[in-house]
Amino acid sequence: MSLTRTRWRLGLTATALLVASTVLSGPAPASAAADVTDYAITVDPKGSGAKIDDTMYGVFFEDINRAADGGLYAELVQNRSFEYSTADNNSYTPLTSWAVSGTAKAVNDDGRLNARNRTYLSLDGGSSVTNSGYNNGISVESGKAYDFSVRARADAASAVTVTLQDSEGTLAEARRVTVRGGWAKYRATFTATRSSTGGRLTVAAADPVALDMISLLPRDTYQGHGLRKDLAEKIAALHPGFVRFPGGCLVNTGSMRGYDEASGYQRKRSYQWKDTIGPVEQRATNSNFWGYNQSYGLGYYEYFQFAEDIGAMPLPVVPALVTGCGQNKATDDDALLKRHIQDTLDLIEFANGPVTSEWGKKRAQMGHPKPFHLTHLEVGNEENLPNEFFARFQQFRAAIEAKYPDVTVISNAGPDDSGTTFDTAWKLNKDANVDMVDEHYYNSPQWFLQNNDRYDAYDRNGPKVFLGEYASGGNTFKNALSEAAYMTGLERNADVVKLASYAPLLANEDYVQWRPDMIWFNNHASWGSADYEVQKLFMSNVGDRVVPSSATTTPSLSAPISGAVGLSTWATTAAYDDVKVTGADGTTLLSDDFSGDASQWTHTGTGSWSLQDGQYVQTDEAATNTMVQAGDPAWHDYDLQVKATKKSGKEGFLVAFGVKDTGNYYWWNLGGWNNTTSAVEQAVDGGKSTLISKAGSIETGRAYDIDIKVRGRQVTLYLDGQEWGSFTDDRPAEPFRQVVTRDAKSGDLIVKVVNAQSADARTAIDLGGATVGRKAAVTTLQAAPDAVNSETATAVAPVRSTFAGVADRFTYTFPANSVTFLRIKRK
Template identity: 80%
Template sequence: MTRGRRRRWRLGLGAAVGSLLVGTAVLPSSAADAGGAGDGGAVADATDYSVTVDPNRSGAAIDDTMYGVFFEDINRAADGGLYAELVQNRSFEYSTADNNGYTPLTAWKTNGTAKVVDDDGRLHARNRNYLSLAAGASATNSGYGTGYTLKKGEAYDFSVWARGDSEVTATLGDADGALATPRKIRTRGGWAQYRATFTPSQDTTTGRLTVATTKDTALDMVSLFPRDTYKGRKNGLRKDLAEKVADLKPGFVRFPGGCLVNTGSMKGYDEASGYERKRSYQWKDTVGPVEQRATNANFWGYNQSYGLGYYEYFQFAEDVGAMPLPVVPALVTGCGQNKATDDDALLKRHIQDTLDLIEFANGPTSTKWGKLRAEMGHPKPFHLTHLEVGNEENLPNEFFARFKQFRAAIEAEHPDVTIISNSGPDDSGTTFDTAWKLNKDAKVDMVDEHYYNSTRWFLQNNERYDSYDRQGPKVFLGEYASLGNQWSNAMSEAAYMTGLERNADVVKLASYAPLFARTDTVQWKPDMIWFNDQKSWGSADYEVQKLFMRNVGDRVVPSSATATPSTLEPITGAVGLSTWATSAAYDDVKVTGADGKTLLSDDFSGDAAQWTGTGSGSWSVQDGQYVQSDAAAENTLVTAGDPSWQNYDLHVKATKKSGKEGFLVAFGVKDTGNYYWWNLGGWNNTQSAVEQAVNGGKSTLLSKAGSIETGRAYDIDIKVRGRQVTLYLDGQEWGSFKDDKPAEPFRQVVTRDKATGDLIVKVVNAQESAARTKVDLGGADVADSATVTTLTAAPDAENTATDRPVKPVTSRFDGVADRFTYTFPGNSVTFLRIKKG
């Protein structure tokens, strides 16, 4: 996940994504009802298509591991999420260094004399703090929300580490009183762990755990764990969340990040001096007994306990039948930090840590790290076959110099492990091109690509991998999603996935991202699985991923389809000015039509009455310039002009006054969610790009490295002709593009399941009108019926905690023949499984 990309991580953009093709027609509940019986005439406004299959040719083989999941601890996906521990801040390690709102007693309420202590009497060197309770004092924990969700009659295992001669009383209750008989524990001497079990007498969503002492006592690692975890694992996973992942039947699990891997200090824990709180995720911090694991400040703004560590990740992958795919830091930071570590000794240490990781996963129990794995409960190897070095680095040369050292060391000892590189945080641009050239020249096995784009981009770029070099590195699409969780987003992703399958000889692995989002802690949207303390639900995107993962097939059967007629209108829209985490001044704005007529002219010698905005930022006329003075405000877009304008020239003079980035000049502005803008000095003032927003979701059309100087006035000119745009900076042409690629709504792919012999016809119809389709199976030997699974809903439909408008409907179609007609509903994803005749 990329924090530095403004179009990526800010909720305000992603949350507003809507439909590319607006329409809410009432749709049939199954494909058979949609005229699929063969006549194709039962649906009004149907559009004619054809799909032609060639069963005599062989397409790309599809690996069992093609589709998987990517877990990153974002949106509280781990603590308070997948990790089943109910006690928040169980070891009193929270700190203002992690989050300005934190203290060592966050989530705790004390009564009597209580203080958090950091001294030589601690439980363990990596577990710095503990709670000192005076005689008669108590402490109550409220969990991650309004209290614990507890179920009547189920077992909850309490444990605590204590030091001192005392009686500790543990009480489980809620606002209405006790939920179970209090447990009294006699503690003696030095640090020891004490256990008890609670069985609540009723359901509650506001549970609390209180610990009280009769004498002065030190407490640490206060825990309350549901016994009913996924697969019954101790220190295990929240059952409903893990089951939703297992139900996908993923081919792999990529972990632990993401930005957690390549941000913060790379130094890690040091026995003598403790540890830097904000450091990258390093696997050795996360294994061994939980009371000896170091905590860390999560990149996404909260604390992570590492109770869910590398051992648990490996075990989870094994439990769901997936290949583990860990990611280790390459000592080049990303996600907006963009620094390369030059400490050679530290680099060598991380390389050795990576070799040790492979030993931990695969080594015999006679080795140091294989022995630790066995001691943790898994003497058999985890069968690690793939490992990724680095994540989305924006410094390709610096990253690759370090990657080569990792690769050489790993190949020397473990030649059977596939080592994965990456191509930066974007789908294109200077960093992407440079990274791919380095990877190809070095004959890297596999390259990880990441991108988050608009629905339009995904419908436009189905053929992306058709032209990739079949002899070059394979592709791991490690993170992708359209920016939203509506059905229109999921449809666009489904359409794109047909292209991934068609190119399964190049795209070997693919995972939607992110995986989880806790509803009260959302740093990023979209997300596949949403949850709160009481329940969890799959998004529309989840339903698409599940349908594809469970119906992959083993080999592509070559096929073709007709396209949707498309007439692209000229780019139309008003103009705009904006900033992002920057103060800037604008002057001499002029818009001239192609006929030379002045459409807008503003030198700000008076007021700024021609400009309107959403209220973000602080805009005012100062000394004959239009100034946005709030250097912390983001997306301060103000607009002027007519949304119907086309074929015009825009001129503006812009000066950066202060802040992190440059400035943004918009054109083709239809509304606050649909526009183009030239982003000069974006990405922490490291590159410039033209971005297109469609219903709030952005895609990059053109990008180059470069920065903007503070205090320097720049002349910016944008020439719009039809769908051709040319951009000039200080009188020199900076770049041009033609936005003329159609967003094709009708996409398909056909695969064959070797085990069953089924032919699987997968069709996406991402438009309101139904698609009456002639299907020619090319003489394939097939039965006369098919099992049909259909996902269909209004484009703006979104699954929530209380409503699930996007869900699969299964039906039977009895009109299958060598040639038959089937009508695919509007706004639908349909899979026909046709058995062998």
């Protein structure tokens, strides 16, 4: 997971317009000529396009948005082992999520449960502790069984009473256990007498007792393997070809050293697989990069097991000793590097080794003597230091290929779709003949509609692409449509793009660090987003080979870039002066030296602007997107000149042009991404995408001369009189995209069409002489562009029908704002 676009991801909250989709039993009737656009699709049934692997589409799991503890991992007790600490989160204590009645204290001494589970609870007689769960309460369902367990010890026999209740009273009959002697595991089972989402688990002691690992798990979990059933079933229903795990930013952030059992293991560590296997009470806990703790109850063994349960290829990611996600540090410790390389070799042995091997034996002891058939493994995640990363990656790769030549070792291209890091990484990977490169990007819907042909020009003999993370910045149907349009290009280029996964997978609506997300949930329900429905439709109808086809398209953009101008900052204070906008004919459109007032400027963002010493200054260092704007949205073909000085803060400054409104503009982001990169970003309806970027930083206290020349669709940028870069933004956001594939088993032609516009698309389809049946099975996703799915309403859902008008040449009208799959039988 990338932090490079956190600013717009966290800022986007789609307005939910729950609009019911229109049910169509065939071609949509044209309500008026103006509402229909004509297209043509030509298919070459005798041609042979790219082969599509069974593993083409998969899922990416990262413990973000409480996706693991409180999510896919079915444990209902939060902080069950009292290991929360202020070292992890300033608001944490060992009793976080616990309420105490009487006397209880967290203890870390020689009487602990084990070296990795260091803190336990000492509970006096007559005292109790109550846990509130992860999601504003523990959810139970009437008639369902829930298994309680606790590790406990007592110097003398102590009666422990366990109750499950909510504000209205008892949820299940109380259970009692008697604790005697040293640490041992005690069990009980509750059967819920009624349903509740606000349950509380209370453990009360009649006499002094020590407690640890207090657990409550539903008896009914997915395949009996401890995963929350509704979430696992929704993932399984996608029929993913692979599962990429465990991240994401949590893989390569924090300390790489692991725990130190003698002095207390280091916190805020990178995710290291050996911490996560074995008995759960002996697994290390860790501070998650996303601001909360991980119990590792969902560990590498469970990830492998889940992938096997849903018929998917496991694809783990290991750290390469170069941090990412804004940290950007390389670890120069040869012994530590060798240890991580050996850990990776041990991981492959854990997955594939015989039961007679050291790590294969550990797998067997956990209950899985058969190998997990690991074939792909990724080293590193979104490193923004490509040279440092690749030097270390090569050592991992050499060691893995020497011992396990059948395992594909995957590299990566950094955190963005373009720019200096991306270009450098790709050159290193290509020169070294790496098998596969992981690309990540999160862009606006417009970017996805504009870049369907991204992989058309990739080298067919170079490294293959793993598109490990992508999304369009929201969960409305408009976002899903743009992603569907883009996926037709992924399939067309399936000889280059071998694997692809939308990201992230899960989000707990009560703990959101990131949006958008594919599947949403709370403590009692889950629902698939519009993006989920698109992914499911594509994954369930992949086909085995692309059938060559072509379609009419939209002409390139010709109208000039137009809009007002703007100034902004991000987590920075900055001063601006001598703003001048000059038309191409030399006419002065705007001139402001801030010697008077700032009346020409409208404040549309956050922050605090004021005139100081003849400059316009933004003084709130914590504020983000502090935009002020001036001018006419109709301006075009102009020069924007301004002096900018960073005064303090994390980043540089932002100069905007082509400003239409608060969600639609371009800006030159100088010193962005924690003052490591400069880029031109385009915002469309609030979602941003990068048009050009370069590494670079901005100095505090130095005045910079900025000059932006806008001519038609071309923009040239100058920094201190030197050309910094240029771009031409003339790609249309093509609303009509298609791809055709063949299903070898059924013989079906699968015509997949995305119509991401408000007009119906009346389409002449020429099957090139193919002999076909008269009927096609139709699956349609159609809704209003702003429609979203929620717990209580499914605005975006597939509608299945039959179309009886198929022939060698026929016409089909694809509804406005729709994704349509036609499965056509070949005779």
